[in-house]
Amino acid sequence: MLKMKRNMGKEAREKYGDQVVEASNQAFRRMTESDYQAFVDLSQRVIETFIKAYRTGDPTGELAMEAAKLHQKWLMITWNNAYNAEAHRHLAQLYVDDERFRQYYDQYQEGLSLFIRDVIVHYVSQNFLK
Numbered sequence: 001m002l003k004m005k006r007n008m009g010k011e012a013r014e015k016y017g018d019q020v021v022e023a024s025n026q027a028f029r030r031m032t033e034s035d036y037q038a039f040v041d042l043s044q045r046v047i048e049t050f051i052k053a054y055r056t057g058d059p060t061g062e063l064a065m066e067a068a069k070l071h072q073k074w075l076m077i078t079w080n081n082a083y084n085a086e087a088h089r090h091l092a093q094l095y096v097d098d099e100r101f102r103q104y105y106d107q108y109q110e111g112l113s114l115f116i117r118d119v120i121v122h123y124v125s126q127n128f129l130k
Helices: 002-007 009-016 018-029 033-056 062-078 085-097 099-106 112-127
Strands: none
Touching: 018 062, 033 062, 033 112, 062 085, 062 112, 085 099, 085 112, 099 112
8 A cells, every 4th residue: 555655746735735745755754763663553444454355245234434544544654643534435436436546455355446446435334424
């Protein structure tokens, strides 16, 4: 996930504006070494949990919801605590629509990007979009 973030900086600025990107960059600059390591560990845990959930075949199951909640926690760090459920849902769709994201997630498990999208859509609809 970290490599994807670095490679998309210019595109993010064009799409979301300098202010949004700079706020995220500032959050990273403020991290201590241990904060950053915790972020890296969380990134790995997100992927591992999504893979385990995928193997259950249930995008609405308990493990899938745990993965989505971890993903939300990860986003709150990268989005400088400005979490938005609708943006989370849109990002999940981007994981399917954008070939770069799809390749990144599907390298771990074919079809993982679609599964992640389904998990997050369910998660936000159950927890935020009522």
